[in-house]
Amino acid sequence: MGTEGIESSRLNPESAGKDRTRLTKSIVLAIRELAKQQDVTDEARDLAAFISLALQTIYDVSVLAWEKRGYWVKADRFLMEWMWTGQYADKIKVAIFTNDWGTIAMSMPISHRS
Numbered sequence: 001m002g003t004e005g006i007e008s009s010r011l012n013p014e015s016a017g018k019d020r021t022r023l024t025k026s027i028v029l030a031i032r033e034l035a036k037q038q039d040v041t042d043e044a045r046d047l048a049a050f051i052s053l054a055l056q057t058i059y060d061v062s063v064l065a066w067e068k069r070g071y072w073v074k075a076d077r078f079l080m081e082w083m084w085t086g087q088y089a090d091k092i093k094v095a096i097f098t099n100d101w102g103t104i105a106m107s108m109p110i111s112h113r114s
Contacts, residue, residue: 016065020082023054030054031108040101048104052092059086 027050034047062082066075088107095103 016061019061020058023058027051027054034108040099044101045096048092048096051108052089052096055085055089055092058082059089
């Protein structure tokens with residue numbers, strides 16, 4: 001998905017939902033691939049970075065589409081519902097830069113939503 005896909009979704013809540021679904025599925029695949037890694041390799045770092053960036057994108061896109069339309073209550077609802085993605089994104093990003101793979105392993109958002 002190119003940048004134009006994310007930009008257009010910021011203006012269209014329905015498209016933002018599709019982007020969230022696509023990113024969520026991609027994150028699941030990346031987590032599965034990361035779980036197969038035996039060592040910290042460039043591929044493992046790339047997978048962790050992708051997961052962090054995708055989580056942050058989910059957070060940004062979830063709220064921005066509604067804010068652009070002036071639907072502040074909806075934007076706040078999405079902010080609260082998807083806040084965890086931004087928190088995990090930040091935690092994983094810091095762990096990547098500090099080479100803290102224990103935190104990365106414990107931060108994988110596999111079972112957050114109950």
